[in-house]
Amino acid sequence: MKIGFIGVGKIGQAIIKGLLSSQVNNQDIMVLKSQHHTAQKVAQKYHLFLANDYSALNVNEIVIVAVPQSALKAILEQLKAHYHGLIVSTSGGDLTAVNAELPVDTSFVKAVPNTPVQINAGITALSFADQESETNRNLVINLFQKLGQVYVVPEKLLGIYGTVAGCTPAFVDIMMEALSDAAVINGIPRQQSYQIITQMLLGTAQLAQKTQQHPGQLKDEVTTPGGSTIRGVAELEATGFRNALIQAVEAANK
Numbered sequence: 001m002k003i004g005f006i007g008v009g010k011i012g013q014a015i016i017k018g019l020l021s022s023q024v025n026n027q028d029i030m031v032l033k034s035q036h037h038t039a040q041k042v043a044q045k046y047h048l049f050l051a052n053d054y055s056a057l058n059v060n061e062i063v064i065v066a067v068p069q070s071a072l073k074a075i076l077e078q079l080k081a082h083y084h085g086l087i088v089s090t091s092g093g094d095l096t097a098v099n100a101e102l103p104v105d106t107s108f109v110k111a112v113p114n115t116p117v118q119i120n121a122g123i124t125a126l127s128f129a130d131q132e133s134e135t136n137r138n139l140v141i142n143l144f145q146k147l148g149q150v151y152v153v154p155e156k157l158l159g160i161y162g163t164v165a166g167c168t169p170a171f172v173d174i175m176m177e178a179l180s181d182a183a184v185i186n187g188i189p190r191q192q193s194y195q196i197i198t199q200m201l202l203g204t205a206q207l208a209q210k211t212q213q214h215p216g217q218l219k220d221e222v223t224t225p226g227g228s229t230i231r232g233v234a235e236l237e238a239t240g241f242r243n244a245l246i247q248a249v250e251a252a253n254k
């Protein structure tokens with residue numbers, strides 16, 4: 001399968017890295033030249049084809065558009081004139097409106113991947129137009145499954161799925177930084193604190209995934225009566241940790 005990219009910033013490159021480490025051949029990935037020279041650098045770095053213009057993209061079965069939302073409209077105009085195939089946008093767009101304007105042999109699909117796709121441990125939420133063919137659905141699902149888990153969701157829920165899977169890595173990264181600061185205050189070297197914290201997160205997530213136990217139950221197993229953990233838990237409740245997370249998701253989902 002040949003895959004083209006328009007926009008190879010953070011998420012575009014994360015997808016490319018994930019594809020390359022899942023045995024997709026670098027010769028099957030093409031990036032469209034951009035005025036910011038990012039595409040040229042990325043093509044060089046990963047030994048990908050560099051497309052000089054939109055018509056060169058037509059050899060691809062899928063074109064992934066990963067640009068700022070403000071750039072999407074103009075790109076879709078160009079694709080409409082020069083490309084026939086599947087367009088997957090990580091940059092928003094309206095499924096019904098965009099599909100209505102595209103030629104019959106061209107389809108518009110929406111995707112919200114998260115940054116762990118670069119190590120094939122990602123989550124991608126996908127939305128298809130009602131009339132999307134089974135063949136196209138499977139092509140896109142199979143592509144993103146190379147990068148981790150895939151959830152096909154109605155368009156009206158794509159935002160919240162994208163927020164819960166795609167924005168929250170940043171929230172967790174902040175939590176890791178804060179935990180590390182606390183460790184450093186108490187004398188643990190910075191690098192070692194990150195090793196401990198990342199392993200703690202991995203282990204905690206794997207335990208929850210493996211046992212399917214309720215998070216509250218897992219928390220109860222850590223909180224020894226009269227012990228240290230419950231004092232920390234009470235402080236988290238007093239400072240509104242749960243509500244901070246709920247409000248952060250609400251704000252991101254607006």
Ligand SMILES: NC(=O)C1=CN([C@@H]2O[C@H](COP(=O)(O)OP(=O)(O)OC[C@H]3O[C@@H](n4cnc5c(N)ncnc54)[C@H](O)[C@@H]3O)[C@@H](O)[C@H]2O)C=CC1
Nearest residue numbers: 007008009010011012034036038066067068069071090091
């Ligand atoms: N970073 C993330 O974790 C995720 C981002 N997204 C969405 O994906 C889109 C891209 O996000 P990022 O990669 O983070 O942004 P970014 O700013 O890192 O990358 C955007 C890239 O698009 C290029 N670009 C801009 N206009 C262009 C044009 N007309 N033609 C070709 N290339 C053009 C820029 O040079 C830049 O390299 C955004 O709409 C974002 O909301 C979606 C899911 C996750």
Ligand SMILES: O=C(O)[C@@H]1CCC=N1
Nearest residue numbers: 112113162163166167
């Ligand atoms: O911050 C953003 O807008 C994008 C969407 C999901 C992750 N990053």
